[in-house]
Amino acid sequence: MVPIEYYLLLSAAVFCIGVFGILTRRNALLFLMSVELLLNAANINLVAFSRFHGNLTGQTFSLFTLALAAAEVAIGIGIVLVLYRNFDDVDVTEATTMRW
Amino acid sequence: MAALPFELAPAIAALPFVSFLIALLVGAFAPRLLPKGGAIPGILATAGSLLLSIWAFVAVSGSADGMYHEYITWVAGAGEATLDLHFGILLDPLSTMMLIIVSLVALLVHVFSLGYMNDEGETGLPRYYAGLGLFTASMLSFVFANNLLMAFMFFELVGLCSWLLIGFWFREEGPPSAAKKAFLVTRFGDYFFLVGVVGVLATFGTSMFVGSENMEAFPHIAEQVLAGEGAVEVTTFLGFEPQAWFAVLGLLILGGVVGKSAQFPLHTWLPDAMEGPTPVSALIHAATMVAAGVYLVARIYGFYALLPQVLAFIAFVGGFTALFAATMGVVKKEIKQVLAYSTISQYGYMMLGLGAGGYVAASFHLLTHAFFKALLFLGAGSVIIAMHHNENMWDMGGLKEKMPVTYYAFLSGSLALAGIVPFSGFWSKDEVLYEAFVHGLNSPLLLGAYAMGLLAVFFTGFYTFRMVFLTFHGEPRTDTARDPHGVGWNVKFPLAVLGILAAVTGLVNMVPVQKLLGVEGIDFLHQWLDAGPEVLSAHHYSTLTHDFAHYTAGTIGSADLTVLLSAGVSLGLALAGAGAAWLLYDVPEPVRHTDRLGRIKTVLFNNYYQDEFQVWLAQGVTLPVAKAADKFDQGVIDGVVNGASSVSLFGGSRIKRVQTGVVSNYAFLLTTGLIVLLVAFGIMGGWF
């Protein structure tokens, strides 16, 4: 039985890659991809612990999260579309008008 | 029957107050209804209170214990230790005498005002007569007050009325500022007086002048405490011994007296008070209000007699003021200014008398001075009417033929003021000087005061007759002086009455005659002031000054010799002064001899720069300090408050920089925040 720490490290790695993606990328679409990574990292954790505790809830919940990710992407792309319309560019660093 | 006048005693003050209300209310709403602009109610009221005063005078002399004392509780202190505050009436020889003086002079001034104000077509008469009414009411209430607190309250009300009346012609610049100055200077004195009153109430638990069934008089308590059989113990403050603490209280009350009676440091307001109408000067600044201070000291003389240092101080201030003011009176141009300085000087004599243990002498001089000084002011008033309100003596001259009644009345007043034998001034001033001289032989300070007083006699004689000769004698120097504007009966009648009084009142207490010729029983005033209750009587005071202030009467040679000597010296000096004035000024074309004094004249003319000094104190010191305080307040304290707000504004503007608008920055902040939190919890929770 593979010790659970490996899975956790794997999910932490995937999570940090996602975070790095958000922090550096300037294209809104790539933002969404990075967010996907974050969610999948969480899924790895869920399944790992479900297997670890022998409890099905974890896996079902990861299913739930996958669906949620899909919903999130739908909305995300909608927003990116509007972003493009208003700022003619999906560059995140352009849309800086929402501030004091 | 004797009780009736005492029930009516409050009416003495109530009548003028009613006339005040009538003048004020009817004047404000229905001026036409008011006869003669409010003069008639005023005259009736003062006449009424004069009659009641005389009736009270007679009743007091007839009554058993020689006084009538009735009081009501103004504020009852709850709990047992607290003191109650009272209003009350005390009719005894001294107060009834003063009541008569005040109401008589007030009546005559009201009559005179008909001529001075009504006939001259003044506007705002209801306000004038309301002011006079309120003044007379408060002065009479002050006179028959039975405790120090009530005395203080009416002392201040009288100050208010003098402010109202000095500033009567408020449309010009002069009178309002003179009124303000008068009120402020007397208020400064009243500050000390109030501290004294509170001190007396705190120390003795009562401020009564005379004891009653459940309350002792504070002078009597003081006497018992100092005499040692202190049945009643008093609380002294600031760690003083009773003797020292009583001296402090005496000096504090003296502050008010010096302010109101225009003695040395606080005298500058009186000459400026001449801005008010002349009847006001006659009533307030000659006879009554200025006398309030001296009357107050006489009223609680039982307390002052116990304090030798304070008595010496009073004598010295009195003597110095007498000389100081007399010298200034010599160089003045306006007739009212001369009289103003003469008033200050004469009150200096009364203080000298009181300080030297001459209680009867001072009261006598208070009595005579009230009459002849009121006479002189009214005389000056009639001269001013004649000269169409020009007060400069150098524009007058030769009015003797045109205004005989005024001239002879004025002459009688001047003779009294200078202290020439048959006239009242001589008897009272001589007795004051005699007392000072006699007691002075045993205490050098009194002798110094006596010397100053004596020297002042010469100057008094000089400036009085300089005034008379410049105004009435010689050739008329201006055409208004040639045919002066006539004056009616309402001017001449008061002058005549006061003229006779100025000549006659001396007979009331011719002590030197009694001593030299051995004619017993003609010192009526002395006996009168002895007729009152034991604790307020004149001989009791002399025993007190003897026991506590160690005043003993010394003599040169035999007793008769000293009387003759002092009377002769003072008469001689007065005659010398008059003669000098006669020599210099009784010429057809008098010349300004005082110019020969050169620089001394400028100093004297500018009243030793006292005025400038006090104005500088107000303008040059207090105002800049106030402005500096205001600048400090706006700058520093308000600055701190505004500073606090600007700090928060500045902080806000810096912190809002964090909100750059770029999403990545926010994500970055989120992540770092998460890391920091994780690490913190890790350390706290011991994960690592």
Next chain:
Amino acid sequence: MWIEALIAVTLLSAFAVFLSPDGAAGKLAFALSLLPLAGSLWMYSTYEASGNALLAGSELAFEETFQWVVAGDYALQWHVGLDGISMPLVALTTVLTSLALLASWTPIDERQSQFYGLMLFLEASLLGVFSALDFFVWFVFWEMVLVPMYVLIGVWGGPRRKYAAIKMFVYTNLASLVMFIGFVALVFGLGDVNSFDMPTVAQALRGGELGSLGPVGPDALKVAAFVAMFAGFAVKVPVVPFHTWLPDAHVEAPTPVSIMLAGVLLKMGTYALLRFNFTMLPGVAQDYATIIALFAVVSVIYGAMLALAQSDLKRIVAYSSVSSMGYVILGLVAYSLYGLGGATFQMIAHGLISGLMFMAVGVIYNTTHTRMVSDMSGLASKMPFTVTVFVAGAFGYMGLPLMAGFAAELFIFLGAFQSTVLASAPLFTAAAMFGIVIVAGYLLFAMQRTLFGPFEVETDYEVGHAAFHDVAPLVVLILLVVALGVDPGIFYDMIQNAVDPLVKTAGGGA
């Protein structure tokens, strides 16, 4: 039932006036304000209570207590009642509000209904402050007073009204926070007291049941709470270092609001000081008497000196309020019967007299449209009646005998002079008494420059007689001031009755 009725009627009339049309708002408001006035006067006539509200063994007038809300183990009650200290203040509030409403017919000419609604709302909250005996009820009313004041100054005020309104609101609110912390710390310090009822807390504190709160021991807690509460109330009084909001608020506020601010709002501070600091923590008050007396004397002299340097009539009267309130603090700290009684009486006297002075300055402002002393002179010839009342008010302020000002100041001086609590009390009293000379100084100086001398006014408005409804309140106030001066017993007897138990237990001398 009576106090609730009084407050309810005022609130209802406030809403009624809010909804009324602008034209009739003024008259309706004044008419409705007569109800609480009549109510309070009737309460005064049928008033019979004895002892201090906060001390044991006192039975209060119109006392009501019923459960309001239970928060955890702390029960908050609606506890109201009047004693000798609060009854005069309630009467003062109703009288001043009615007169202020009457005096606002001329100056207030836009959004009248809101203005009058807010004024009545202000009156309701003031009545609440003076009659509440449970800390939370009291604090609710205390904060409720601020809201209408902010709006009244902020909307109808002068040119710099926003600055003044914000400054007042933030300054006073911060102070209330500090005071709140102080009191609540005390209550939590009292372990077994689980209610915020002021009498119970007071009796517990005086009984010495104060435990420690966390690291802070009972004595340190007492001093800290005292200082916090004193600082909180000192801003409202105002005591000198915290006074800078008052002149700005007064200068920018319209006349009727100034009357309420000077007349009643300043008394909230001193009333609270008497109720909280000087009743609940007498020990601390007496230990630090010298410092507090120093604050008082500085307030008197410094306030009066500032007034001397002002050139705006309203600022002069505002600073002189600071000076008069300094006397109240001196009276309180003296801890003698005349001291505390005089302080309470000075609250009433100063309320009437400062209300009168602001009203008079307001009437002058309505006709000449300037308050600058240098801009006008010789008003007496043009406005004789108003000037007479102004002069009478000024002399009342200076403490002319037979007027309320003198009676109050005399009691305070008497009390402070004999105070055994204050070290070298006579010196403090004498120093504070010098204020009466400076007051006379600047008031006479201002009057001479504005009222007397030849008539000329910078602004070219036609200066004529003031309207009747402007002068009527002035006359009413003058009569009240003289009546209280001639016979202080009207209020002073009940005040003494309420203050006596305080002095006996604290031991401050006559």
Next chain:
Amino acid sequence: MSVDRGGRDADVDDRSRKWPGVAAIALFVVLAAVFVGAPFGDAAGGFEGDAGITASIGYSMFNIDAPDAIPSEGFLVSFILIAVVLDAALDGAVMLATREEEDERSPGLASDATDRGPERVPSTDGGRPVGDGEEVDD
């Protein structure tokens, strides 16, 4: 939309900025440290036999009480929830993406916190370039 690039956040478009990288790695290090250090104990054994999970969820969905189905009503809630969420997401996406016909700016995200110049032509119709020189005031 010409925006003055220079003055603002030079580090945003600088490829080589390092802070985000450091932050991500730091996060990884922290997580790793926590996971490594955490005492996880040992696995709690496997699942019960070979019962068909998905089959039993299906049974419970249609209330069929099959013999070897394990109780899985609890999972139904999540499926229903996710259905609702997906539907909502679909509607949201459609709404965001629709291109209105009339010339009215899309309400959504154009924040009116910034008062754009009036001459700004709403960019929702075809994304024509907006006139230059329009100032964004912050």
